[in-house]
Amino acid sequence: MMFGRGASSRDRAIIKSKVVALARKGPGGWWRIAKNAARYLLRVQERPVSMETWTVLLERSGFAGITATTIVAEAGIVAGHRPEGSPEAPRAAGSVPRR
Numbered sequence: 001m002m003f004g005r006g007a008s009s010r011d012r013a014i015i016k017s018k019v020v021a022l023a024r025k026g027p028g029g030w031w032r033i034a035k036n037a038a039r040y041l042l043r044v045q046e047r048p049v050s051m052e053t054w055t056v057l058l059e060r061s062g063f064a065g066i067t068a069t070t071i072v073a074e075a076g077i078v079a080g081h082r083p084e085g086s087p088e089a090p091r092a093a094g095s096v097p098r099r
Contacts, residue, residue: 011050014074054078 022029051068055078058066063080070076 018074051076051078 022033055068058080064083066080068078
């Protein structure tokens with residue numbers, strides 16, 4: 001999820017669209033609204049991070065040419081590349097190095 005906790009108008013529009021869509025589903029949707037509102041307000045499990053935050057994190061990690069593209073309301077892609085000569089990103093245990 002690439003949106004914040006409602007601080008921007010974009011965040012609020014995304015949240016509103018999700019609530020409206022769930023409300024139209026009747027009692028099952030209302031239950032999900034109540035459950036998700038409680039989790040959201042209590043900050044349980046989901047900790048949304050905005051595209052701007054992902055961009056800053058990549059910059060701080062040494063990535064260059066960073067782009068941020070929205071795919072749908074709450075999803076997007078943030079991508080960049082490591083400049084030549086920069087240290088390679090750490091690999092996960094058991095991963096095969098690329099050649």
